[in-house]
Amino acid sequence: MSATRVVVFGASTFSSLAWYCLTHDSEHEVVAFTVDSAFMTGSVHEGLPVVPFEDLSVACPPDDVQLLIPMGYQQINGLRRARYETAKSQGYRFVSYVSGRAGVWPDLQVGENCLIFDHAIIQPFAQIGDNVIVRSGAIVSHHCALASHVFVSAGAHLGGNVSVGEQAFIGLGAVLKHGLAIAPQTFVAAGAVVLADTEADGVYIGNPARRISRAARETI
Numbered sequence: 001m002s003a004t005r006v007v008v009f010g011a012s013t014f015s016s017l018a019w020y021c022l023t024h025d026s027e028h029e030v031v032a033f034t035v036d037s038a039f040m041t042g043s044v045h046e047g048l049p050v051v052p053f054e055d056l057s058v059a060c061p062p063d064d065v066q067l068l069i070p071m072g073y074q075q076i077n078g079l080r081r082a083r084y085e086t087a088k089s090q091g092y093r094f095v096s097y098v099s100g101r102a103g104v105w106p107d108l109q110v111g112e113n114c115l116i117f118d119h120a121i122i123q124p125f126a127q128i129g130d131n132v133i134v135r136s137g138a139i140v141s142h143h144c145a146l147a148s149h150v151f152v153s154a155g156a157h158l159g160g161n162v163s164v165g166e167q168a169f170i171g172l173g174a175v176l177k178h179g180l181a182i183a184p185q186t187f188v189a190a191g192a193v194v195l196a197d198t199e200a201d202g203v204y205i206g207n208p209a210r211r212i213s214r215a216a217r218e219t220i
């Protein structure tokens with residue numbers, strides 16, 4: 001079977017990481033990058049052509065390529081969600097990347113446009129929605145449910161049966177006690193230890209985590 005031809009969104013360091021992982025640790029072939037034309041800084045990235053996203057459906061139509069959108073958590077994952085939904089409405093399909101160095105099990109349920117990086121552990125009975133990123137060394141324990149558009153940073157630990165709502169962000173090294181419900185668009189700061197359910201759009205910081213004003217965190 002021939003390799004799936006993939007276009008990677010972005011020309012950032014994170015896009016380079018995704019390109020490297022797909023190239024060295026998947027059967028896919030990256031053929032181009034795509035960037036919003038307003039953010040184009042060059043026509044080549046990692047030796048491959050960079051196509052304006054606005055022109056992608058002509059240059060690389062949906063029946064010829066699939067996409068991978070490895071964007072970060074800007075606007076609490078809203079930007080990645082928006083590009084994913086735009087591309088989906090244009091008829092694109094998406095690959096997902098699960099590192100060969102991740103700790104995963106048979107019957108893993110992962111949606112489309114997901115990236116599961118090296119040494120992440122996804123235990124049996126965990127479920128991962130669409131457009132989810134789980135960074136290196138994160139632990140997603142048994143029966144966790146990550147809704148779509150979630151970002152779990154490196155080294156975060158989720159106890160068993162944690163549900164994480166759409167677009168939530170879990171920071172570097174955060175700890176989430178077993179059984180919690182993390183509401184949609186919750187922002188859990190780096191190193192926070194979350195011991196109770198969160199409220200939608202809340203920003204949580206510290207040990208034990210407390211909710212702080214979002215107004216003080218305009219940069220998220």
Ligand SMILES: CC(C)(COP(=O)(O)OP(=O)(O)OC[C@H]1O[C@@H](n2cnc3c(N)ncnc32)[C@H](O)[C@@H]1OP(=O)(O)O)[C@@H](O)C(=O)NCCC(=O)NCCS
Pocket residue numbers: 135153154170171172188189190191192205206216217218219220
């Ligand atoms: C919570 C966060 C958004 C705050 O960012 P910010 O608004 O730029 O905050 P500042 O760096 O100006 O710090 C403001 C105050 O909060 C404290 N603070 C910032 N982040 C903190 C954290 N994660 N835990 C505890 N305290 C924190 C600072 O020490 C500072 O305290 P002070 O006012 O007493 O000096 C940010 O620190 C954070 O945790 N981002 C997530 C990073 C991450 O996990 N990235 C993933 C990369 S893949």
